[in-house]
Amino acid sequence: MTTAAETRNSHIRFWIIAVLFVVSSINYASRATLGIAGKPLSAEFHLDPVQLGYLFSAFGWAYVIGQIPGGALLDRYGSRPVYIWSITLWAVFTGLQAFVPYLSFVPVMISLFILRFALGFAECPSFPANARIVANWFPGSERGTASAIFNASQYFSVPAFTPLMGWLAQYYGWRAVFLAMGAIGVLGAILFAAVVQSPARHKRISPREYAHIEEGGALVNLDKPAAGVQPIRWSIVGQLLTNRMQAGIYIAQYCINALTFFYSTWFFIYLHDARHMSLAKAGLVAAGPAIAGFAGGVLGGMFSDLLLKRGVSLSNARKIPILAGLVISCAIIFCNYTDSQGMIMLFMSIAFFGKGVAALGWAVVSDTAPREATGLAGSVFNMCGNISSIVTPIVIGYILKATHNSWDLALVFLFAHSIGAMIGYGLIAGELKRVVLKT
Numbered sequence: 001m002t003t004a005a006e007t008r009n010s011h012i013r014f015w016i017i018a019v020l021f022v023v024s025s026i027n028y029a030s031r032a033t034l035g036i037a038g039k040p041l042s043a044e045f046h047l048d049p050v051q052l053g054y055l056f057s058a059f060g061w062a063y064v065i066g067q068i069p070g071g072a073l074l075d076r077y078g079s080r081p082v083y084i085w086s087i088t089l090w091a092v093f094t095g096l097q098a099f100v101p102y103l104s105f106v107p108v109m110i111s112l113f114i115l116r117f118a119l120g121f122a123e124c125p126s127f128p129a130n131a132r133i134v135a136n137w138f139p140g141s142e143r144g145t146a147s148a149i150f151n152a153s154q155y156f157s158v159p160a161f162t163p164l165m166g167w168l169a170q171y172y173g174w175r176a177v178f179l180a181m182g183a184i185g186v187l188g189a190i191l192f193a194a195v196v197q198s199p200a201r202h203k204r205i206s207p208r209e210y211a212h213i214e215e216g217g218a219l220v221n222l223d224k225p226a227a228g229v230q231p232i233r234w235s236i237v238g239q240l241l242t243n244r245m246q247a248g249i250y251i252a253q254y255c256i257n258a259l260t261f262f263y264s265t266w267f268f269i270y271l272h273d274a275r276h277m278s279l280a281k282a283g284l285v286a287a288g289p290a291i292a293g294f295a296g297g298v299l300g301g302m303f304s305d306l307l308l309k310r311g312v313s314l315s316n317a318r319k320i321p322i323l324a325g326l327v328i329s330c331a332i333i334f335c336n337y338t339d340s341q342g343m344i345m346l347f348m349s350i351a352f353f354g355k356g357v358a359a360l361g362w363a364v365v366s367d368t369a370p371r372e373a374t375g376l377a378g379s380v381f382n383m384c385g386n387i388s389s390i391v392t393p394i395v396i397g398y399i400l401k402a403t404h405n406s407w408d409l410a411l412v413f414l415f416a417h418s419i420g421a422m423i424g425y426g427l428i429a430g431e432l433k434r435v436v437l438k439t
Contacts, residue, residue, distance in 0.1 A: 071125070259329065263289075
């Protein structure tokens with residue numbers, strides 16, 4: 001005879017993905033603080049576009065360098081403890097940026113670069129941990145939607161936080177932006193610690209839900225002690241980087257992220273300088289493309305999982321929405337052919353909708369990562385993709401300086417990256433399948 005406890009069906013995995021969504025939204029907002037504060041800050045300290053571009057890139061340098069060590073920490077110690085430290089430290093480094101003018105013995109350019117660099121290190125385990133937690137909690141048929149939800153946080157963070165940050169920057173000064181997001185980051189760490197745990201250790205998961213996700217392919221034992229202390233195999237990195245399928249995925253992610261980092265760094269300055277909006281208005285107007293990107297991200301994941309449930313191969317179920325979304329994202333180039341603020345936001349919204357549909361890279365990581373190194377595989381993927389966080393803001397800074405603040409070539413630069421991502425998935429990657437490591 002079965003008991004009520006055995007027949008009860010919990011839905012803890014939905015609470016888990018909700019918390020990942022909230023925390024990842026705070027993550028992206030913390031990265032974007034300098035994008036909001038950059039205009040008044042650069043005016044106060046007389047920074048030119050190239051200097052601002054290097055400041056934008058400081059996060060990316062550390063984020064890229066820290067990916068592989070961060071992934072190794074995840075595989076060794078588990079997602080929960082590493083993530084809690086990550087959130088806490090990024091909240092601290094975000095808040096400290098408000099105090100750079102008071103470090104009179106260090107030039108503002110240097111102190112701000114160091115703190116942005118530290119922020120990148122603090123955040124580097126976050127998205128590999130998200131992918132690892134999704135693989136831990138979700139069966140294969142739900143993984144695309146779950147990955148799309150936490151990845152769509154990058155769009156939700158804009159309507160959730162940029163109006164607040166723009167208002168603070170305009171009426172209370174750029175320092176208030178960093179202080180507010182630092183405090184919100186601390187709240188995110190508390191929320192994560194209260195809710196997120198692995199299925200094998202979670203006290204509120206029912207046997208029925210545990211059986212459902214395990215039978216569906218969730219890697220429920222990732223964070224059990226036996227799996228948590230495995231030695232780091234650095235040879236795995238070489239195997240991943242020399243795998244043709246993975247190379248195509250990495251190239252595409254690098255290209256897709258160019259649009260992401262344009263949005264989190266230069267976009268608000270573009271609206272202010274090229275489209276003559278105040279910071280407060282730019283913060284509100286930017287919500288349109290962000291909401292479109294969020295909708296595209298969720299729909300792309302749902303469509304991919306629907307194809308999978310209807311018998312479409314894993315490879316085609318992921319690639320069809322990715323390639324369709326990348327075609328739509330090319331709409332950004334039309335912004336060069338209109339001066340209407342309304343049309344600009346329409347084309348940006350269409351482009352970000354397409355980019356959202358295409359943003360299934362983390363689902364692909366969950367599907368293709370070797371079982372014994374999911375954290376490290378996610379970190380290699382994130383490292384390659386986030387090289388764009390270094391290149392994009394610097395290149396745009398040089399373009400603006402060379403063209404006397406003309407944005408046309410900068411948007412051509414972004415358009416070319418949509419084409420590059422199509423080549424990565426369409427011509428290089430081939431069939432998507434789980435990597436089997438050589439012993």
